[in-house]
Amino acid sequence: MMHWNSAILKELVELRSKKSSLLGFSTHADFVLEMNMAKAPEKVATFLEDLARKLKPLGEEERAVLLKLKEQESQKRNFPFTGELHAWDTRYYMTQVEETQYAVDQNQLNEYFPMEVVTKGLLDIYQELFNLNFQQVEGAPVWHDDVTLYCVKDRSSGQVVGQFYLDLFPREGKYGHAACFDLQPGCLLPDGTRQMAVSAMVTNFNKATADAPSLLQHDEVETYFHEFGHVMHQLCAQTDFAMFSGTHVETDFVEALSQMLENWVWEKEPLQRMSKHYKTGKPIPEELLDKLIKSRLANTGLFNLRQIVLAKVDQALHTKNGINAAEEYFKLCLDILGIPASPGYTGRGKWREMLQETHRCQENHLSLNINNTKQLVVDFRGKDREHTLSPSTGHLCLKKFGLSPNILRSFCTCPVESIKSTWYRNYTAGDLQAPFLRSTWTHTSRLRDSFFSQAIRLLNTQN
Template identity: 50%
Template sequence: MDAEKGTAPGILRAWDFDISPEDLHIRASKIMDECRKICEKVGALQGDEITFESVLGEIAEGQRIFANERLYLDLPMYVSAKKELRDASAEVSSKLNEFEIEIDMRTDIFQKLLVLEKKDTSCLSPERKRFLDRLIKLRKRDGLHLDAEVQKKVKQLKNDISELEVKYNKNCNEENTVLEFTDEQLKGMPEDFIKSLEMVESGKRKVTLKHPHVMPIMKMAADPETRKKVNFACESRCVTENIPLLEKAISLRDQKAQILHYPTHADYITELLMARSAANVKRFLTELADKLQPLWAKEKKVLLELKEEECKRQGIPFDGELHCWDVAFYKNLVEERHYKVDQEKLRAYFPLDVVMKGLFGIYELLLRLKFEEIDKPALWHPEVRMFKVTDSETKELLGYFFMDLFPREGKYSHFCNIPLQATCRKPDGTRQIGVVAVVCNFPKPTADKPSLLTHSDVETFFHEFGHTMHHLCSQTELVMFEGTTVERDFLECPSQMLENWCWDMESLGRMSKHYSSGEPLPKELADPLIASRLANVGQFNLRQITLALFDLELHVKPEAETAKLFAEIQEKLLGYKPQPGTNFAANFSHLMGGYDSRYYGYLPSLTFSFLHACPLSLSCLCRRTSPTGPPLQQWSQVFSMDLFDTRFKKEGILNPKTGMDYRRQILETGSTKDAEVMLRNFLGRDPRMDAFLASKGLAPPS
């Protein structure tokens, strides 16, 4: 094991990034030259030279080597502590995006694929046949079956859109706004939280817009002016820089859709997803919003009653309105007063290392895996930890994952998985193992306390690690179908199902222990927490519908003014407006990170009848490498809750046999099968929505 040098068995390159910005550019040029030669070789084939192996084999190998290097070159943009490396990575990413577009739109290769389509494909494995079909489908969606002028225009539009997306996301990552508050303005916050904030020359406390600062303040700061100031800062991040980029990208996406004869960009995108059309998505969103309104009305009444009580307690006027900076605070009070959930007491039982050990143990048991930490790895930051993953029975090495746990300047500010090395077969038949970075932003340890997580943090950690397992357990032959390359509106289902373990007493017991006394999580704290799962579900889901409808409408009506549209939708569904001068779209990275017209997947489907299995829209693993948080969540919950309720809840939440069925039938399959097929295989029937509706406090249909 050479981890101290940044490598280990099966890892193709060192991940310490002890390189210069110039080295990134040199490596990018080298991989582009190498892949261009492969394309020239395939493009020059004639007559009998055009075989499945000479075309598909070469393309598959080109995708493998390009993905491996592309993922390496993109990572610094999201995690490097050196601004010069982050800048160089963003520049290189733009070049590589342009190169991918060039390669994908080569008509000479497209013609070779059409020749293969006419041959007898019975000799191909199902995965290779799917590969051929997918390559042709994706190129037709780029207009390669249309005339040269259309192709030229589409290529230019794709390049322009890609450049805008890179700039937008770089601005988000580099954003470093700092606010200052007195201790009095932070009244209501835990003492250790206030002490953890840096004191500045003015004598005030320094607050960033990173997750570990923003979320606790919005939930617990008693002063509404403090919450209002933080909310304004968060929802006005990057407005000047990013709104012009976003609005231009939306316009160009619409132009591309029109040229390719699609009604809208939303229709272009959804064609390859489970929903199949923008109209289906719009129907599902509006139906669900209507169904949730009575529930939200009851929740809102309770929130306003709590606000009136709190205003009287503080001696400030009660205006009878619920504002956007009020919602998280009073939702938290609902949990405390109506469900008796004490989040601060709970945090003491979730020290990060204890949670991690328990989480690992659950995944090891369910999936028959073994995790082993590697000492002193040379990685991109001293805080990053490295783990080896093997099959506990066969001892086969499956891969590695890196844990980048704490926030720092310039680092991606949310939670995500970033694949670094795809798992697939190499040309010699041996397996290329997977490597994944798990990027988190948990609170840092203080002088007298370890990093303590909220229950929400635990749930997020469990979810993200589910994606890690999806990558590393994958057993596909080709990079294109590896791990999480499933349909985007199915992507969250496997990980979401695993969130249920965070609401189970036995599982919570494995992941908790008081940081100082070592005592287990007491039942009197755990029971109210588990009971609170249904708290505020109406507001939460309507908030997600607001974001999904905003995303959809932007790509159906590209001329819309972003700030005005968002305000109208939020007020209609939730009854409160954003603050004047803010524009949530400026930092809504899903819109510019590969989830445009796809945010609806965060929301549950009201019907299953209009879902159809369909090919994935990604051309290879490295397409759209910008990381995201947990996208496409609630749509997937229809399926994830059914998987959990039908199998694990009945057969045992820690049943290794059921866990192995999940590993074999869902995780290992990648996107070699349609999502609908995988669901039927695991469930033994078509999916149903009863479990999902129950999880939201809604009655299932009669």
């Protein structure tokens, strides 16, 4: 299988290079990135180098911790200790770091996340953030008894924005992952009326048992919040043409908004609103909540350095000729992670994952920018603030940074480097009621709408 993958990978890279050349591009990376926010491989390379340089000190600290744990276990089990950390050691000792340094008992924690409580809290938060009203449609025709349908209205005008289905539990033959599906695009119809958007969120959370209700792990709460962000993206983007509706945006942007929104499941106030013990009804103990929030930092250096390795392998394959993927992977693991790849492992068993990095590099970029700018949230938490989700925070943010909602007019075309200093500053500061993020989504697609409209008018005048 590994040999077959190697041959397929070699052929695929060569064909991509030929296709890009026929289309007038120097490399496949140039072809892909032209329509993405990075625009050019040089920007991606600069970003990856800069990020790797900044993360290396953290990676070295984390690697030293893993090595110390290995030394302790070697002494305990009377194994020889060579002072080396191998690829097959990392996941094992990274798990130990999470268990020993942060001591988050996931079995205890999930007792505070019953499905009904999480769903109500999540829907309440999204309604508050976007000034919307969700109403469950009773007796709606659905494809399974577990599925529920909601109608979404603008809270101020009462106008219907769209509808969404929640299909949360597993069953035989069902799609096995978490995803959001666009069932009907929101767009203008030929008569000038608007077709509402319809979306379906599909997950596979554990169902209730005879002894307990459906209980979610915290990472499942994060998944829930993330995927529902896609639902909001699809429903709130008011575009003219179906082809630009909702999540039909550039591949390196499509995850950015949901990644941004999932930050709320690492904040105390939203977590408290989405949780209570399924038996006692008590909130999550402060100590457990603090441990959970701190655990987000566990192993972040090594994790993100590995993502850089994959992205760099992909960039090398698609910007240089004659690259040996196995040798490049081994070299980068040693240089960036400081941990050699397993002997005989080429990395090509997962070549599909690596080949997707060209498209996902900037997604990781935005995700990391979000983590790096989380400190901005702290700037707006003071004794005069009642809670993080206050709409007054946005006004404070705009004043502090000298920003205005007009920055959204140039949102799509602003350079990647300035993204964290524009819309994310407003996001982390809490200006999340009605039009801000909703107009961000709308504007992202409307910019292309305008170009499309101009093209149609030009064709009509020529005819």
